[in-house]
Amino acid sequence: MTATVLLEARGLAIRFGGVIAADGVDLDVLEGEKLAIIGPNGAGKTTFLNIATGYLKPQAGTVRFLGKEITAHRPRDITRFGIARAFQIPQLFLDHTVIENLLIAAAGHSGRTTLMRSLHDLPERAEMENLLDLVSIRDVADRRAGELPEGKRKLVDIAVALALKPRLLLMDEPTSGVASSEKFAIMDILVAALDKQRVTSVFVEHDMDMVTRYADRVAVWSAGKIQMSGPPAEVLADPVVREQVIGI
Amino acid sequence: MAGRSSALTWTLAAVLFAAGVIPILIPSMATLVVLILAKGIVVLGIIILLQAGQVSFGHAMFFAAGAYTAGFWGKYLGVGDLVAYLVVGTVIATVLGLLVGLFVVRYREIFFGMLNLAFSMVLWSLLEKLFHLTNGADGMRVPRPTVFGMVFSPESFQYVLLYLTLAIAIVATIAVQRFLESPTGNMLRAIKSNETRLEYLGVSARRILLIGYVISAALGGIGGVLVAVAQQIATPEFAYWTKSGEFVFIAILGGVGNAMGAFAGSAVFELVRFYASAQLANSWQLILGVVLIAIILFAPNGLIGLWKRQRAARDES
Numbered sequence: 001m002t003a004t005v006l007l008e009a010r011g012l013a014i015r016f017g018g019v020i021a022a023d024g025v026d027l028d029v030l031e032g033e034k035l036a037i038i039g040p041n042g043a044g045k046t047t048f049l050n051i052a053t054g055y056l057k058p059q060a061g062t063v064r065f066l067g068k069e070i071t072a073h074r075p076r077d078i079t080r081f082g083i084a085r086a087f088q089i090p091q092l093f094l095d096h097t098v099i100e101n102l103l104i105a106a107a108g109h110s111g112r113t114t115l116m117r118s119l120h121d122l123p124e125r126a127e128m129e130n131l132l133d134l135v136s137i138r139d140v141a142d143r144r145a146g147e148l149p150e151g152k153r154k155l156v157d158i159a160v161a162l163a164l165k166p167r168l169l170l171m172d173e174p175t176s177g178v179a180s181s182e183k184f185a186i187m188d189i190l191v192a193a194l195d196k197q198r199v200t201s202v203f204v205e206h207d208m209d210m211v212t213r214y215a216d217r218v219a220v221w222s223a224g225k226i227q228m229s230g231p232p233a234e235v236l237a238d239p240v241v242r243e244q245v246i247g248i
Numbered sequence: 249m250a251g252r253s254s255a256l257t258w259t260l261a262a263v264l265f266a267a268g269v270i271p272i273l274i275p276s277m278a279t280l281v282v283l284i285l286a287k288g289i290v291v292l293g294i295i296i297l298l299q300a301g302q303v304s305f306g307h308a309m310f311f312a313a314g315a316y317t318a319g320f321w322g323k324y325l326g327v328g329d330l331v332a333y334l335v336v337g338t339v340i341a342t343v344l345g346l347l348v349g350l351f352v353v354r355y356r357e358i359f360f361g362m363l364n365l366a367f368s369m370v371l372w373s374l375l376e377k378l379f380h381l382t383n384g385a386d387g388m389r390v391p392r393p394t395v396f397g398m399v400f401s402p403e404s405f406q407y408v409l410l411y412l413t414l415a416i417a418i419v420a421t422i423a424v425q426r427f428l429e430s431p432t433g434n435m436l437r438a439i440k441s442n443e444t445r446l447e448y449l450g451v452s453a454r455r456i457l458l459i460g461y462v463i464s465a466a467l468g469g470i471g472g473v474l475v476a477v478a479q480q481i482a483t484p485e486f487a488y489w490t491k492s493g494e495f496v497f498i499a500i501l502g503g504v505g506n507a508m509g510a511f512a513g514s515a516v517f518e519l520v521r522f523y524a525s526a527q528l529a530n531s532w533q534l535i536l537g538v539v540l541i542a543i544i545l546f547a548p549n550g551l552i553g554l555w556k557r558q559r560a561a562r563d564e565s
Contacts, residue, residue: 053448074447075447075448076448076449076450076451076452077450079447079448079449080450084448087445091442091444091445092441092445093437093441093442094442095440095441096434096437096441100434103431103434104431104434104435104438104449107431107434108446108450108451109449109450114430114431115430115432115433115459116426116427116430117426117430118426118429119429119430119431119434120429122431160449164449164450
């Protein structure tokens with residue numbers, strides 16, 4: 001069985017002063033999978049998300065999405081191609097309510113920037129309310145995003161990304177900053193939502209429990225390269241990975 | 249939500265009704281009310297930009313563009329029609345807004361404010377230096393225009409101007425309020441809270457800001473035509489930075505969260521100026537300064553914010 005390659009990175013290289021974040025990174029993301037990227041702090045995992053979404057330009061290498069080169073495009077173009085992003089620190093419109101955050105995303109996605117019709121009367125409203133249910137944040141729909149606790153904000157951030165109906169969702173530590181007792185609950189909700197919407201996902205993760213439980217495949221990013229990739233059980237059992245990345 | 253906005257709508261109706269009726273009882277107030285409403289229309293544009301967190305210290309350029317449309321018309325084409333002034337003045341301000349906007353929407357905050365200031369000062373210099381075209385610092389006289397082809401006496405003209413201005417103010421307020429509630433209006437507010445995320449939604453923040461900027465320029469042009477016609481003159485002062493500052497001042501005074509703030513602020517500003525300048529001649533600005541300090545310290549959301557807070561307190565008790 002050969003799955004479609006959704007995202008294809010080849011020979012990515014980028015350095016910040018003396019720090020080498022990527023030095024010949026090759027990485028494929030296959031349609032339908034949940035790929036976890038792990039690696040030591042500062043290895044360049046977030047840099048990969050920044051390159052793949054056009055926020056940073058690599059000094060060398062290319063990124064293709066569905067065969068089309070996207071390396072030099074801006075974040076908003078790449079978003080329109082079908083790659084959405086959720087952030088480590090939720091990036092929301094804090095003065096707007098949760099449902100308004102989603103509706104703004106829906107308006108951005110559909111290009112419906114009408115001038116005289118209320119945001120709340122968008123035809124996508126019912127769909128966005130369903131999305132609130134899917135991510136279990138219906139109860140805070142009318143609360144201002146700025147007053148929500150971190151765990152909820154994380155879910156809103158992901159819901160905003162899903163409102164764009166992406167084919168690929170890139171997530172940066174979806175459960176960081178969340179109390180450990182809530183982590184599994186949040187990931188359960190999230191993974192169910194991703195499966196339901198058939199969204200391929202990549203998530204940068206530090207917590208090996210999360211990786212074992214939720215990833216289909218793990219890629220180890222260390223010293224500017226992908227050192228290894230494969231099923232979580234196999235990769236996390238590797239002695240070198242255990243020593244360098246997990247630190248046992 | 250609906251209750252609050254309908255209470256506001258009723259208040260708006262009451263205020264505008266007062267604006268229409270008071271001058272009938274006190275004819276000397278007619279021109280003052282026109283000035284209040286016309287400046288309120290300009291300030292609506294400032295409020296639009298403030299939604300995106302951007303302050304323009306150069307919006308007087310669009311105000312002057314409208315005013316000088318009437319001035320040039322009078323000098324080169326003879327007495328025109330008020331409706332034509334309004335249409336052409338708005339078009340010119342809109343085009344100018346698009347040209348300047350394409351440049352300034354690339355910048356934010358202090359750079360945005362100062363670039364606007366720079367553009368407006370260029371216009372001011374041109375109006376002042378091109379004496380043979382613009383009469384320089386003397387300004388251009390704006391003879392009383394016809395309205396829909398009809399000629400009015402000075403007495404009846406002031407009422408025609410008043411009610412036309414009132415009608416424009418009502419339409420502009422409703423349109424701006426609806427715009428602010430639209431997807432684009434919400435995206436303007438989103439520029440203020442998180443521009444990065446907006447880009448990650450596939451939205452060009454610059455384009456959204458440009459839409460807001462062009463609308464605000466158009467409103468500036470309309471206000472400029474009305475003020476020039478009411479005062480029967482357009483001078484380079486109309487484009488000077490203090491005039492831009494005045495519009496920002498009125499916006500903060502009134503409160504930037506709601507289109508109504510423009511008129512509340514404008515009314516207080518013009519009334520204080522009108523009465524304080526009669527009493528204190530050259531130091532009326534002192535009183536306005538004290539008023540502004542009080543507003544910033546005690547009512548950071550402006551007069552409209554103060555009013556909402558009192559209502560909320562009353563609803564609770």
